[in-house]
Amino acid sequence: MKKITINDMKHHVGEEITLGAWLANKRSSGKIAFLQLRDGSGFVQGVVVKEEVGEELFAVAKGMTQETSMYVTGVVTEDSRTTFGYELQVKNIDVIAEAIDFPITPKEHGTEFLMDNRHLWLRSRKQHAIMKIRNEVIRATYEFFNENGFTKVDPPILTGSAPEGTSELFQTKYFDEDAYLSQSGQLYMEAAAMALGKVFSFGPTFRAEKSKTRRHLIEFWMIEPEMAFVEFNENLEVQENYVSYIVQSVVKNCPLELERLGRDVSKLEKIKVPFPRISYDDAITFLHENGFNDIQWGDDFGSPHETAIAEHYDLPVFITHYPIGIKPFYMQPHPDRDDVVLCADLIAPEGYGEIIGGSERIHDHHLMEQRIKEHNLDPQAYAWYLELRKQGSVPHSGFGLGLERTVAWISGAEHVRESIPFPRLLNRLYP
The missing domain is CATH 3.30.930.10 (Bira Bifunctional Protein; Domain 2)
Known part of the structure; x- marks a missing residue:
């Protein structure tokens, strides 16, 4: 499988590719999970549809913790709703390492706390x-x-x-x-x-x-x-x-x-x-x-x-x-x-x-x-x-x-x- 970075996705629309990424955040809506992925070059949304990937992989996607690392494979599609302009239709996830109790969550934190965790x-x-x-x-x-x-x-x-x-x-x-x-x-x-x-x-x-x-x-x-x-x-x-x-x-x-x-x-x-x-x-x-x-x-x-x-x-x-x-x-x-x-x-x-x-x-x-x-x-x-x-x-x-x-x-x-x-x-x- 072709391994690329997020900032190169614009060159691979319609292709199936693999990203090495971390999970920055996630949300789910019924039978769809939305993974906010980052790889250092940029951020992109990965879309996991339960009917397409099956019960087991969907459970993996929903259960991943913030900052878990993975290889994620999917098809690059255009998405005019986002500034980035592209997203990933996820086909497979291979978890590398789970993150445990990542301290910086999507909420307000004090400056000293953030500096201690720079x-x-x-x-x-x-x-x-x-x-x-x-x-x-x-x-x-x-x-x-x-x-x-x-x-x-x-x-x-x-x-x-x-x-x-x-x-x-x-x-x-x-x-x-x-x-x-x-x-x-x-x-x-x-x-x-x-x-x-x-x-x-x-x-x-x-x-x-x-x-x-x-x-x-x-x-x-x-x-x-x-x-x-x-x-x-x-x-x-x-x-x-x-x-x-x-x-x-x-x-x-x-x-x-x-x-x-x-x-x-x-x-x-x-x-x-x-x-x-x-x-x-x-x-x-x-x-x-x-x-x-x-x-x-x-x-x-x-x-x-x-x-x-x-x-x-x-x-x-x-x-x-x-x-x-x-x-x-x-x-x-x-x-x-x-x-x-x-x-x-x-x-x-x-x-x-x-x-x-x-x-x-x-x-x-x-x-x-x-x-x-x-x-x-x-x-x-x-x-x-x-x-x-x-x-x-x-x-x-x-x-x-x-x-x-x-x-x-x-x-x-x-x-x-x-x-x-x-x-x-x-x-x-x-x-």
Whole structure:
């Protein structure tokens, strides 16, 4: 018998096939049982008619417990009543393993219960849809950068210094010296850009920030491009083209998943270049005009401030030229002002906050040396980074996109913890 996956059923209408599947749910109506089957590639309904399969097989179908695994054989038919468009007329069921007291039933469960059972919660339709969207964002990311002449480079996860000079790092012992779990691969990507021109990394990063907001994870994944001979405005163009590309890829390739999540696709269809831009100065003025008198020039924005600004636009919005005092040491100063730097944060719509932070990097050796001293960083730890400015330095720029925040926004997930398979949170290291 031809063994296929659910997402391939459209190519086998009228044929008898076999699926390896789990029972997600079931219901029966007299002499017909309806099995909700899943195989990882998708979900489909299996119809078991007692008169066609006999008493014994029908009893098996009605008696199976949620998440029992099986091989199920049947004929693929079209079904215009469902979004998927197909169903399986079941002829035979071969039970592989019965599931015993599966804890996540089709009812409401508390968040902590679901997180304790994350290894099983991933099987649900909603979580399945979010993981498929995450996968599409990853696929489209590689496609975008490969098509635009970037080379993927993998920076180390264990480092001897902090890229942003913060103390919110996970420290470990590296034989007889201190090491840290990386909070960004940026510094190494700058070195790679001097060798390969346009590069990007895609890997895990770690922040020991004790935050419990819906936007934060302790461990998350970052896409970090760096580009030689690219200045500030060119950097913003790459960012908006990239974000537009991945959003439209999800719209095109994940329609079933977006529908399953109840996502308003019209909001995503609007995400096309160019994105609006507002300076930090104008953002402060805007916030004051809208009743946010708690923030003054020189303060960093909190979630309420970012949300208020984002709600003024239908598209992601760049906030540009932040004060030098609230940004990392490596950012290039504005050519006409000494109080702001050539940087931008990209704020997603619908209250999802910053998804990208980027800037033009300092390429002057003496200025970088000065900044390292001003931030009280260990010159020896950054000696190799400083040397990049002595060996044929050029203007260069880069950015970092947080995968989980981006997936949460595109999928409409309430909390960023749903956009990663096994989230690491302030009080959660299990499962």
